[in-house]
Amino acid sequence: MRKPRLSPSTLIATVALIAATGGTAVAAGDEIITSPDQIKNLVITEPKLADASVDQRAIQDRGVSQRDEANPTLRYSVNANGSLNTGDMGGQPGHVPGSNRYDLFFSSSDLGPNGLDTCGFTVTPRLRFTTSPGHNSHLNMRAYVNYARGANGFQVFTYEQRADGSEVPSEAAFDAVVSC
Structure with a gap:
């Protein structure tokens, strides 16, 4: 079997x-x-x-800091008087009333491992409306960025562009984006 x-x-x-x-x-x-x-x-x-x-x-809201990101993006919205409207910066921008210079600083916890050295800066002045003759109801504003390698902040200078092409220092509200 x-x-x-x-x-x-x-x-x-x-x-x-x-x-x-x-x-x-x-x-x-x-x-x-x-x-x-x-x-x-x-x-x-x-x-x-x-x-x-x-x-x-x-992920909890604010559970990941900018420093934890490989490529943080920081945003600012600054009023013409230098006060911070909104943004990722802890504290107020530096500004001397009557000047066109604004100093924006970040804490080390805002920045990625390379600091600002690998970042790109974009600054856009907000429209300033006027009724003065020769303008299309707004002033032509410009903004320039000054950054020194290794710094934890940068400077913004704002100017009004005149009809003849010249620029004069002028306080202006602006929005800034720093992409690292």
Whole structure:
């Protein structure tokens, strides 16, 4: 009389059942993390995260600082009197009333690893409307950026461009974007 043999599919199913049951038994012995308080600081680091495992919805508002970004983008909106309207800067811009110079500084926590050395600056003066003759209801404003390598800030100089092409220093509101 012949002994019954197990078919290959039965053997595979049996091995799979044993592996699955054993895996469950091991997992049941481990603690399950139910709160962020159960994780020590710096235990879960970037190399331990799978690609796309954390999306924007999982990050708390302001949970990632500009310094954590490889290429931070910082924004300012400055009033003509030098006061900060809105922006990523902690504190007020430096400005001497009556001058066309504005000093904008960032803290080291605002900047990426290279500071401002790899950043591009864009400054756009806001329209200043006028009823003076020879203007199309607004003054033509210009803004220039001065940055010194290694600095944690930069200067903005604002000018009114006259009809003859000359420029005169003038206070002006502006928006600035610094892309690193």
